[in-house]
Amino acid sequence: MRILISADDFGLSEGITTNILEAVDRGMVTSASIIANGLGFEHAIREYRKRRGLFLTVHLNLMEGRPLCPVDQVPDLVNEQGHFRHSFQSLYLTYLRGGSAHRAELRRQVRAELRAQLERVAGCIGTQHGLRVDSHLHVHMIPFVFDVLMELHDELHFGYVRCLAEPFFLTYDGFDSLRNYAGLNIAKHAVLNTLARRALPRLRSRGIAHCRHFIGVLFTGNMRVAAAGAALARLESRCRGDELVEILLHPGGAAPGEDWIWNEKPAFRDVYYSPWRKRERDTLESPAFRALVEDRIIRRVDSN
Numbered sequence: 001m002r003i004l005i006s007a008d009d010f011g012l013s014e015g016i017t018t019n020i021l022e023a024v025d026r027g028m029v030t031s032a033s034i035i036a037n038g039l040g041f042e043h044a045i046r047e048y049r050k051r052r053g054l055f056l057t058v059h060l061n062l063m064e065g066r067p068l069c070p071v072d073q074v075p076d077l078v079n080e081q082g083h084f085r086h087s088f089q090s091l092y093l094t095y096l097r098g099g100s101a102h103r104a105e106l107r108r109q110v111r112a113e114l115r116a117q118l119e120r121v122a123g124c125i126g127t128q129h130g131l132r133v134d135s136h137l138h139v140h141m142i143p144f145v146f147d148v149l150m151e152l153h154d155e156l157h158f159g160y161v162r163c164l165a166e167p168f169f170l171t172y173d174g175f176d177s178l179r180n181y182a183g184l185n186i187a188k189h190a191v192l193n194t195l196a197r198r199a200l201p202r203l204r205s206r207g208i209a210h211c212r213h214f215i216g217v218l219f220t221g222n223m224r225v226a227a228a229g230a231a232l233a234r235l236e237s238r239c240r241g242d243e244l245v246e247i248l249l250h251p252g253g254a255a256p257g258e259d260w261i262w263n264e265k266p267a268f269r270d271v272y273y274s275p276w277r278k279r280e281r282d283t284l285e286s287p288a289f290r291a292l293v294e295d296r297i298i299r300r301v302d303s304n
Helices: 014-025 041-048 088-097 100-125 136-141 143-156 175-181 184-205 225-236 266-272 275-285 287-296
Strands: 002-010 031-034 055-060 132-135 213-215 244-249
Touching: 002 014, 002 055, 002 287, 014 041, 014 275, 031 041, 041 100, 055 100, 055 136, 088 100, 088 136, 088 143, 100 143, 132 136, 136 143, 136 184, 143 184, 175 184, 175 225, 213 225, 225 244, 225 287, 244 275, 275 287
Parallel strands: 002 031, 002 244, 031 055, 055 132, 213 244
Antiparallel strands: none
16 A cells, blocks of 8 residues: 555644644655635745645635625635635535525535635646545545535646545543544544545546545544554555555644634634644654554645
8 A cells, every 4th residue: 555644724824834844854744735815825825835755735615704705605614704614514504405596506605615616726836746625524535525526626726635534443542542432533434435435436536646544534633643553453464566655744833823823713723722632743743653654644745
């Protein structure tokens, strides 16, 4: 197997970006997923250009911050303050409950915002190798959003799309590890695996590169060496040849003084200031984690 080590939320704030860059510079993060509407976007782009071995992926975002489109063009996606108002669940349910006209309008608005984010990143890094794509809180896996993404691929020709097909595995690394089997993560794992089964054939039919296996949903926010090792052990018998496995961690904690960014959604502030962000950085720096993955990590090797 080949392994891609990814960090999400690049460009969300300068503090989060700086923490991710530390993990990149220590050699254990090889792909950073950039949020095009993040307050640290320009800082992230400048730093990316200095690092030839780093993949940059567009972290499509319909959940947090302000849209790139004028708010009057995406009214169903924002609240009265002009910030994104939906969660994964509410966006999906809003679409399912709408009539045909409302669904068509929601698809139009999502398409406009995704295009704006993709074009902002493309304008900074070019598209010669095809844009790489994933999403904040995995929103691109919602079926109608994925359908819009595939329509955009037919125009923009993506080089890679993350697919959330994660094996179920059991591990115990202290009491904290048990919460991953009793809380929201287990439900997310089941839902995203179901949606991945729908997405995989469509990626294959279009020839879009993707990870065949993914690690990072079941232990979101709690990725330790034991969890990564258990997941990789489960995949050893499943992976054929050099199939790609993407491992996701979140080493990007916010810096002191950035808390105002999340005044509109304090639940996000709690996530970005969680001590688990530092613990996931510690995982990346662990010699045991390096021993698990180092010989199979892939890095960008082109000079562009």
